[in-house]
Amino acid sequence: MPKSNLMTAAILLFLAGCTPQKQVLEDIQLIGVVGYDYVDGNKIQATVSVPTTEGGSDQAVLSSTTYSARSHTSKNIRQVLQAESPKPFASGRVSVIIFNEELASRGITKIIDSLQRDPSVGRNIYLAVAKGSTKDMLSKDYPVGEIVPAYLKQMIEQNMKLTFPRANFHHFNYSYYGKGSDSFMPLLDTKHGHIRIVGVALFDHSKYVDHISFEDSFIFKLMYQSFRQGSHEFKLGKDNYLTLENLSSHVNYDIYNANTNPKINITIHVRGKVNDAAGTPLYQGKTIEMIEKTIKKQTEHDAEKMVDRFQKKGIDPLGLGDRARSSARRFNFKEWNQKYPNIPVHVKANIEVTQGGIVE
Amino acid sequence: MNLQPKENRLVSPYFAFYLIHTMQVGVGVLGFQRYIAKSAGHDAWMAVITGGILIHLLVWMSYRMLKNSDGDLVAVHEDIAGKAIGGVLSTLFTVYSGFLALTVLRTYIEVIQVWMFPHINTWGISLILLGVVYYFVSGGFRIVTAIGFFSFILGTPLIFLKYFAVKDSHIYNILPLFDHSVTDYFVATKTMTLNYLGFEMLLLYYPFIKHPEKSEKWSQWGVFFSILLYLITAVESFAYYSQGQLKHTIWATLTLWKIVELPFVERFEYIGISIWLFVVLPNICIAVWCVTRGFKRVYSIKQKHTLIPVLILIFAGTLFFKDRQEIDLLNSLVSKAGYYIIFFYIPLLFVLHWLVLKVRRKQNA
Numbered sequence: 001m002p003k004s005n006l007m008t009a010a011i012l013l014f015l016a017g018c019t020p021q022k023q024v025l026e027d028i029q030l031i032g033v034v035g036y037d038y039v040d041g042n043k044i045q046a047t048v049s050v051p052t053t054e055g056g057s058d059q060a061v062l063s064s065t066t067y068s069a070r071s072h073t074s075k076n077i078r079q080v081l082q083a084e085s086p087k088p089f090a091s092g093r094v095s096v097i098i099f100n101e102e103l104a105s106r107g108i109t110k111i112i113d114s115l116q117r118d119p120s121v122g123r124n125i126y127l128a129v130a131k132g133s134t135k136d137m138l139s140k141d142y143p144v145g146e147i148v149p150a151y152l153k154q155m156i157e158q159n160m161k162l163t164f165p166r167a168n169f170h171h172f173n174y175s176y177y178g179k180g181s182d183s184f185m186p187l188l189d190t191k192h193g194h195i196r197i198v199g200v201a202l203f204d205h206s207k208y209v210d211h212i213s214f215e216d217s218f219i220f221k222l223m224y225q226s227f228r229q230g231s232h233e234f235k236l237g238k239d240n241y242l243t244l245e246n247l248s249s250h251v252n253y254d255i256y257n258a259n260t261n262p263k264i265n266i267t268i269h270v271r272g273k274v275n276d277a278a279g280t281p282l283y284q285g286k287t288i289e290m291i292e293k294t295i296k297k298q299t300e301h302d303a304e305k306m307v308d309r310f311q312k313k314g315i316d317p318l319g320l321g322d323r324a325r326s327s328a329r330r331f332n333f334k335e336w337n338q339k340y341p342n343i344p345v346h347v348k349a350n351i352e353v354t355q356g357g358i359v360e
Numbered sequence: 361m362n363l364q365p366k367e368n369r370l371v372s373p374y375f376a377f378y379l380i381h382t383m384q385v386g387v388g389v390l391g392f393q394r395y396i397a398k399s400a401g402h403d404a405w406m407a408v409i410t411g412g413i414l415i416h417l418l419v420w421m422s423y424r425m426l427k428n429s430d431g432d433l434v435a436v437h438e439d440i441a442g443k444a445i446g447g448v449l450s451t452l453f454t455v456y457s458g459f460l461a462l463t464v465l466r467t468y469i470e471v472i473q474v475w476m477f478p479h480i481n482t483w484g485i486s487l488i489l490l491g492v493v494y495y496f497v498s499g500g501f502r503i504v505t506a507i508g509f510f511s512f513i514l515g516t517p518l519i520f521l522k523y524f525a526v527k528d529s530h531i532y533n534i535l536p537l538f539d540h541s542v543t544d545y546f547v548a549t550k551t552m553t554l555n556y557l558g559f560e561m562l563l564l565y566y567p568f569i570k571h572p573e574k575s576e577k578w579s580q581w582g583v584f585f586s587i588l589l590y591l592i593t594a595v596e597s598f599a600y601y602s603q604g605q606l607k608h609t610i611w612a613t614l615t616l617w618k619i620v621e622l623p624f625v626e627r628f629e630y631i632g633i634s635i636w637l638f639v640v641l642p643n644i645c646i647a648v649w650c651v652t653r654g655f656k657r658v659y660s661i662k663q664k665h666t667l668i669p670v671l672i673l674i675f676a677g678t679l680f681f682k683d684r685q686e687i688d689l690l691n692s693l694v695s696k697a698g699y700y701i702i703f704f705y706i707p708l709l710f711v712l713h714w715l716v717l718k719v720r721r722k723q724n725a
Contacts, residue, residue: 092626093626116608119474119475119476119629120627122619122626122627123615123619124618124619124621166527170528170600170618170619171528174602175602176605177602177604177605177607177608178603178605179602179603180602181602319530322533322602323532326532326533326534326535327536328536329536329538330539331539
């Protein structure tokens with residue numbers, strides 16, 4: 001028995017040498033946001049935003065700092081970045097990845113491929129397109145009480161609970177590798193010392209081709225998914241506006257003859273409340289009916305116009321192709337793509353206004 | 361030769377559930393989706409069911425055979441082919457068990473290397489894991505069974521992680537039903553049955569179950585539970601991934617865990633992979649135990665004496681297969697062997713054994 005104990009001890013001793021590289025939290029820099037900018041030809045610039053702490057454990061101040069570097073491949077950039085950093089970088093907590101407009105419109109295939117191979121990159125992280133340079137966006141200070149990585153992440157996250165359609169890295173991969181849908185992501189801009197979402201950046205496979213405004217993102221979301229929050233402004237008459245607050249919305253797709261002569265009906269049910277309708281008496285049944293009718297008309301009109309725009313551009317952010325595939329056997333994507341711009345799409349909206357606030 | 365092990369070495373019939381189930385759930389669950397989807401696309405989840413039904417049938421056959429021989433596979437071989445040829449056949453089956461253990465171990469080490477520690481040496485982690493395997497297997501069959509039980513307790517809750525992917529899923533992805541040809545279903549079913557491999561170890565540990573004839577229903581429940589687990593995993597993966605994306609994803613289950621968001625942990629898949637050690641450990645232990653048992657039955661060598669050499673051979677094997685291609689090759693070779701064993705060999709044995717016994721009964725009468 002002592003002999004085998006000795007063996008065990010020896011094995012343990014020798015194995016102690018082959019423990020994998022340790023990563024102690026204090027000794028690494030956890031990248032929070034990565035921004036990619038176009039430089040020229042096939043060179044890109046990456047900027048990473050890293051939370052840092054200064055001061056002792058009692059009065060530590062949290063702030064963020066940026067590093068940027070240029071190179072041809074995104075993995076090599078990491079190497080170049082490392083050359084000016086006191087601690088090694090770790091990408092396990094990347095929460096937002098931003099592409100600048102020019103880079104995005106030239107295609108982000110290379111970067112996506114590299115990100116998606118990396119086992120330490122999550123899937124519930126947000127991708128976004130930025131107007132202007134991401135380096136400028138990330139290196140500024142914003143008086144919002146949050147460091148840049150947390151600010152960006154929380155801003156996108158809470159907007160996706162409201163009017164912005166849900167999109168993350170998984171969704172991008174879904175459309176990027178799959179057939180029958182195209183991806184979209186938030187379009188960011190710096191305005192008045194803040195970062196704001198200014199619209200929905202629409203992609204054709206890996207290229208950024210078009211965008212719709214932030215105001216229209218609600219209409220887009222109504223068609224894209226069922227959800228329970230968000231609000232939108234409608235025009236009631238001349239100089240008369242009201243806001244509909246969504247309590248619950250539900251969308252349904254009916255696709256006919258997907259293989260031969262496709263026709264699509266999109267039905268949206270919205271149950272909402274109207275709070276902000278200055279000057280309109282909300283207690284009369286007649287007015288409510290009128291409001292419902294107006295909202296219905298505008299929603300249908302705006303939605304159909306939006307789909308028409310997608311079809312003309314040949315992009316499919318709603319995933320109509322993906323839905324059509326699930327509605328018919330032996331579905332042919334080639335034929336579908338040819339027919340896509342001319343498929344008649346009808347939107348029907350059922351609006352139900354249920355509440356008008358706490359006073360009559 | 362002691363055919364019947366002593367009573368203090370036996371396990372209760374209901375443990376057959378854990379033995380069968382844990383052996384069927386291993387490294388395969390982490391990435392079987394894209395293999396079955398290769399032929400039957402979004403309809404491949406049906407192959408999980410059809411494949412499972414076939415396994416139910418094979419388990420039934422195995423039980424008929426084992427009951428009539430009142431022993432294990434080695435006894436069945438002797439009944440049919442005599443001692444010499446039967447011994448050769450049993451040895452082949454034993455070698456197959458060894459390869460099964462090697463495949464599971466090497467694939468799990470690959471997962472660790474790709475996902476967690478790219479710098480780790482194969483020999484280091486292999487030595488540690490085989491040390492653990494030695495510890496359990498040397499404890500005897502009861503300990504090995506207990507590991508199977510713990511594996512079930514620790515591994516099964518991971519199925520609830522699928523919940524996090526639901527809000528990013530489109531259930532319409534699995535529509536329309538029956539969009540593929542019969543051949544596609546057949547190929548997918550064939551691929552799927554390979555994930556159910558491992559139940560055939562029953563042929564060797566059967567005498568170690570107390571009142572083995574009572575354990576049949578538990579074994580069938582074990583198979584049923586495996587089907588359920590694979591079915592939930594497959595349907596959720598098909599709803600979560602687009603088919604094109606699935607083609608690119610080697611470990612669909614692990615990648616799905618990436619969406620898990622918990623306040624106290626950012627990258628849950630690391631925890632999942634660590635827990636998965638307890639899911640693969642019984643696979644290795646049961647297979648290694650079966651190797652030593654096989655040698656004992658055929659050559660009357662004590663299990664204690666074969667254990668270390670077997671582990672050394674497996675250790676050498678893990679060093680031999682180095683990269684993704686080679687590991688994939690190992691997997692497909694062992695799968696192929698397993699395929700022939702369960703679909704040709706077991707039914708053949710079943711028929712032959714039945715005939716032999718019938719003839720013998722007539723002669724005796």
